[in-house]
Amino acid sequence: MSAPAATATMGRVAAHLHRRARWRWPEIAFWLAVLAVIFALPSRAAIINEALIAGLFALSLDLILGLTGIVSLGHAAFLGLGAYAAAVLASQGFADPLLGLAFGAGIAALVGLVTAPLLLRGGDLTRLMVTLGVSLMLGELANRNGWLTGGADGLNFSIGPVLGLFPIGFTGQRNAALYSFVVLFILFAIARRLAHSPFGLALTAIRENRLRAGALGVGASRRIVAIYTTAAAYAGAAGALLAETTQIVSLDLFDFHRSADVMLMLIIGGAGYLYGGIIGAAAFIVLRDVISAATPEYWEFWIGLALVILVLAGRDRIAAAPRRLITLVAPRVTRGGVA
Amino acid sequence: MLTILLDGVAYGMLLFVLASGLSVTLGLMNFINLAHGAFGMIGGYVTALLMNRAGVPFLVTLPAAFLLPAILGVFLERTLYRRLYGASPLDQVLFTIGLVLMAMPIAAYLIGDEPQQVHLPSWLSGRIEIHGVGIGVYRLFIIVLCGAIAAALQTFLIKTRLGAQLRAAVDDPRVAQGLGIDVDRIFAIAFAVGSGLAGLGGALAADVVGGIDPSFPIKFLVTFLIVVTIGGSNGIMGALIGSLLLGVLDVAGKYYVPSIGAFIIYAVMVVTLIVRPQGLFARGDGR
Numbered sequence: 001m002s003a004p005a006a007t008a009t010m011g012r013v014a015a016h017l018h019r020r021a022r023w024r025w026p027e028i029a030f031w032l033a034v035l036a037v038i039f040a041l042p043s044r045a046a047i048i049n050e051a052l053i054a055g056l057f058a059l060s061l062d063l064i065l066g067l068t069g070i071v072s073l074g075h076a077a078f079l080g081l082g083a084y085a086a087a088v089l090a091s092q093g094f095a096d097p098l099l100g101l102a103f104g105a106g107i108a109a110l111v112g113l114v115t116a117p118l119l120l121r122g123g124d125l126t127r128l129m130v131t132l133g134v135s136l137m138l139g140e141l142a143n144r145n146g147w148l149t150g151g152a153d154g155l156n157f158s159i160g161p162v163l164g165l166f167p168i169g170f171t172g173q174r175n176a177a178l179y180s181f182v183v184l185f186i187l188f189a190i191a192r193r194l195a196h197s198p199f200g201l202a203l204t205a206i207r208e209n210r211l212r213a214g215a216l217g218v219g220a221s222r223r224i225v226a227i228y229t230t231a232a233a234y235a236g237a238a239g240a241l242l243a244e245t246t247q248i249v250s251l252d253l254f255d256f257h258r259s260a261d262v263m264l265m266l267i268i269g270g271a272g273y274l275y276g277g278i279i280g281a282a283a284f285i286v287l288r289d290v291i292s293a294a295t296p297e298y299w300e301f302w303i304g305l306a307l308v309i310l311v312l313a314g315r316d317r318i319a320a321a322p323r324r325l326i327t328l329v330a331p332r333v334t335r336g337g338v339a
Numbered sequence: 340m341l342t343i344l345l346d347g348v349a350y351g352m353l354l355f356v357l358a359s360g361l362s363v364t365l366g367l368m369n370f371i372n373l374a375h376g377a378f379g380m381i382g383g384y385v386t387a388l389l390m391n392r393a394g395v396p397f398l399v400t401l402p403a404a405f406l407l408p409a410i411l412g413v414f415l416e417r418t419l420y421r422r423l424y425g426a427s428p429l430d431q432v433l434f435t436i437g438l439v440l441m442a443m444p445i446a447a448y449l450i451g452d453e454p455q456q457v458h459l460p461s462w463l464s465g466r467i468e469i470h471g472v473g474i475g476v477y478r479l480f481i482i483v484l485c486g487a488i489a490a491a492l493q494t495f496l497i498k499t500r501l502g503a504q505l506r507a508a509v510d511d512p513r514v515a516q517g518l519g520i521d522v523d524r525i526f527a528i529a530f531a532v533g534s535g536l537a538g539l540g541g542a543l544a545a546d547v548v549g550g551i552d553p554s555f556p557i558k559f560l561v562t563f564l565i566v567v568t569i570g571g572s573n574g575i576m577g578a579l580i581g582s583l584l585l586g587v588l589d590v591a592g593k594y595y596v597p598s599i600g601a602f603i604i605y606a607v608m609v610v611t612l613i614v615r616p617q618g619l620f621a622r623g624d625g626r
Contacts (some may be wrong), residue, residue, distance in 0.1 A: 071429055118613060124428040125371060126612055129568045133609040136561060140602045256557065260436050267433055298448060304440025311434040312422065 013201075021196035030275065031185060038177050045173035051285040052180040053241045058265040058277025059184075059191060060234030065263075066271030067195060068227050069207030070119060073128045074135030076258035078108040078232040080251075082239025084142060087155045087249040095160035097168065101183065101240045108236020109229050111138075116228040120221050132256070139254030154250030168245055176245040183241060184278070187234055191274055194230070203227055264307060341472040343594055344587060349478035351586020352485035353547060355579050357540030357559065358566040359492065360533020362578035365567050367509040368526065370424060371431040374438035375537055375563055376556030378408040380446060382538020383551035387455035397460050404542035405535040412534025416527050424526075439556050446553040454550025457542070481543055488536070492575045505529055565608045 038048055057079055064070040082104035089103050118130045142149045149155060161167040168176040194200050205213035206220045214220060243249045252258070261284070269280025284303075291299040361375040382404035389395040389403060415438075423431050463477045496502040508515040508522045516522045545551045548559075562585070570581030585604055592603035 065429075071432070073432070118609070122612065125365075125369070128371070128428065128432065129564060130609060130612050132561065132564065133605050133612070137602060137605040137609065140599070140605060144599055144602065256561065263433070264436075297452075298444040300440045301444035304437040304442075304444075307433055307437030307440065308419075311426075311430050311437065312419070 013198075017196055017198070017201065021193070027275075034181065038174065038181060042174050045177045047285060047289060049173065049177040049180050049245055051282045052177060052184050053238050053245070054262070054265060054281035054285055055278035056180070056184045056187060056241065057235055057238040057262050058269070058281045059188060059274060060231045060238060060277075061262050061266050062271055062274055062277045063191060063194075063227055063231040063234065065266060066273070066276065067200065067207065068203045068224060070224060070228065071124050071127050072131040072259070073256075073263075074131035074133070074259050075231075075235055075262055076254055076256070077131070077135035077138045078112060078235035079239040079242070079258060079262075080135070080138060080142065080253035081111055082108045082236030083243035083249045083253050084149055084155070084239075085236070086240035086243045087157055088148060090159050090244070091155060091157040095158060097159055097162045097179070097244050100159070100244055101237055104240025104243070105233040105237040108239065109233035112229040112232020112236075113225065116225040116232075119224060119228060132259070135254055135256075135259060139251060142254060143251055149249075149251075152251060154248055156248050159244045159247055180241050180245060183237065187237060188274065188278075191234070195274060199223070199226075264303065267307075267310065342474060343591055345472070345474045345482070346478060347587030347590035348583060349475075349481045349586070350547070350590055351583035352482050352489075353540060353544050354562060354566055354586055355582035356485050356488055356536050357544065358537075358563040358582060359489075359575065359578050360530075360535075360537045361563050362567050362570055362575070362581075363509075363529050363533050366570065366578065368424070368529070370420070371428055371435065372420070373432060373435040373560055373564075374442065374556065375533075376558075376560050377439055377442040378412055378534040378537035379541030379544070379559065380442065380551060380553070380555040381408045381411065381541065382535075383457070383541035383545045383555065384446065384450060384455060385538065386542035387457050387545055387551055388450070390457060391455065397457070397463070401539060401542055405539045408538030408541075409531040409535030413527050413531040416530040420530065421523070421526070439560070442556055443553045450553075452553060454552040455545070456550045457545035459546055477546065481547075484543070488539075489575065489579050496575055501525070501528070562604075565604055568608050569611050 034052075038045065041048065057075070060078070061072065061075050064072060085107040086100035086104040089100050094100070115130075115134050118134070119127050122130075143151060145151075146153075159168065161172075162175070162179050166172060166175040166179070168179055195203075202213070202218045202223055205216070205218050206223060210220050239253065242253075265280040265284045266277045267280065268283050269276035269278065271277075287303070288299055291302050357379050358375075360378070361372060364370045364372045364375070385404040385407050386397070386400040389400040390397060419434075423434055426434075459477055463480055464475075466475050467479070496506065504515070504520045505525050505528075507518070508520055508525045512522045515525075541551065541555070548555075566578060566581045566585055568581075569584060570577035570579070585607070588607060589601070589604050592599070593601075596603070
């Protein structure tokens with residue numbers, strides 16, 4: 001390829017990325033609708049808050065699973081880490097929520113960075129096992145180090161108001177939901193920017209065909225470590241939010257079912273386009289609320305049935321529906337350039 | 340000391356029977372069946388309910404605990420599982436998690452949340468001394484029975500025609516099919532035996548784990564996965580050695596260093612995966 005042609009190609013790719021990165025009106029409508037729901041249903045603020053945090057957690061999984069194609073059965077490790085980090089910090093007297101949020105995300109990112117190299121070897125099965133094993137080890141550590149974490153009793157603590165102005169927690173449920181909303185939106189915007197950058201394009205290449213991406217000069221190892229660390233930070237932030245807005249942490253945060261649930265959320269909403277996690281989390285939480293109000297003991301059955309049907313019917317096709325709605329009128333790459 | 344070792348061996352043997360089916364589907368056929376524990380739960384329930392509600396003797400319930408999960412296993416394999424043999428690991432994980440999520444509420448609905456106890460007959464309870472080493476009679480029974488099962492499985496795989504066909508079908512389904520082996524039928528048989536063994540293991544484990552309850556499939560899922568991970572893809576022997584290693588480590592770890600609890604086995608699994616991603620006893624070609 002001659003130099004001018006290469007420059008022209010670069011220009012086309014840049015233009016394509018630029019166009020894809022533009023915010024479209026369904027997206028803006030989506031965020032406004034979420035905001036409207038928070039204000040319209042103040043009595044349901046607690047569950048909205050839960051859904052927003054679950055959405056952030058699912059978004060974090062989407063970064064590695066949807067964007068990069070790295071499977072994980074132990075994503076709860078980072079949720080639990082972030083939550084416990086924020087809780088321990090607050091119980092030591094540092095009650096500022098933003099400080100706790102940053103601390104929780106930071107600790108989770110650190111552990112993500114350290115454990116990411118474990119994902120570079122072996123196949124999907126190995127990755128499933130390693131991530132599961134890491135989350136179980138962390139859960140057991142939290143269980144056995146009661147002097148720091150409260151052990152099986154969990155940890156109760158109090159948290160200060162956000163920015164010293166807005167109290168969150170039981171007296172300020174709507175503030176808590178708004179706090180989670182703002183954090184989710186900011187982190188989402190960053191993730192969106194990331195996904196539409198050349199780095200995001202490289203991640204997609206790794207997901208589609210790691211060998212071929214490598215042959216094209218897109219090395220996988222460092223990028224996987226980078227995105228895994230980022231995702232860990234996101235999950236840590238979700239954990240910190242959860243801890244701060246409920247003011248309690250317990251060992252259940254590290255549980256296997258947390259990792260499985262977040263995977264279900266992402267699959268329900270569809271992986272790989274960032275909104276899937278948020279939509280899936282909202283659907284999951286609302287579904288659980290409705291079903292468990294009707295049959296409190298057996299709601300898992302319906303989730304399981306939905307999952308089995310989803311896989312048998314082909315989850316790609318079903319998850320494509322909300323995706324098409326959100327990314328309406330998205331330009332497509334066709335042969336010979338950008339259509 | 341020796342008592343702990345023998346307890347660990349008994350626990351490992353139990354794990355082996357519970358997980359050996361998984362080591363075939365997951366280790367050999369590369370199908371990630373997270374619902375394996377559900378078959379163990381069914382076997383445990385069969386024994387517990389037959390004994391408690393119908394008064395059937397313990398030994399007589401064991402064949403039923405094998406047969407019922409085996410029949411259910413072959414039915415599910417024919418209708419559902421086989422559609423996913425070629426699917427991505429993620430689909431297999433989601434599908435089998437869905438099955439587990441369905442199995443647990445069904446068990447809770449039909450039988451109830453409280454653990455169902457298996458009351459051992461008097462000749463299996465108590466302890467005996469062999470050369471000064473005390474061991475529970477039931478532990479000894481488990482070691483002997485499960486050891487016999489392991490030996491039978493190994494003989495079946497190595498010596499019989501069906502065993503050879505299974506190995507061929509697992510190694511390369513297409514070529515095996517081309518050679519006239521009915522791969523579908525072989526896989527169904529393997530799945531049925533694996534599910535049945537899980538059921539038998541569940542029945543035998545009921546007393547050791549303090550009764551069968553609806554959370555059984557999730558509680559032991561991780562343990563099964565660790566067995567298969569450590570054992571690798573080397574079929575029966577890998578799973579056996581992995582189970583024994585895990586059983587002894589777990590029992591000894593909980594006895595000598597209770598402060599770190601289950602941490603040991605998780606750490607062993609992760610270290611194993613770092614050092615040998617294909618498992619400790621993988622075959623040379625890394626399949």
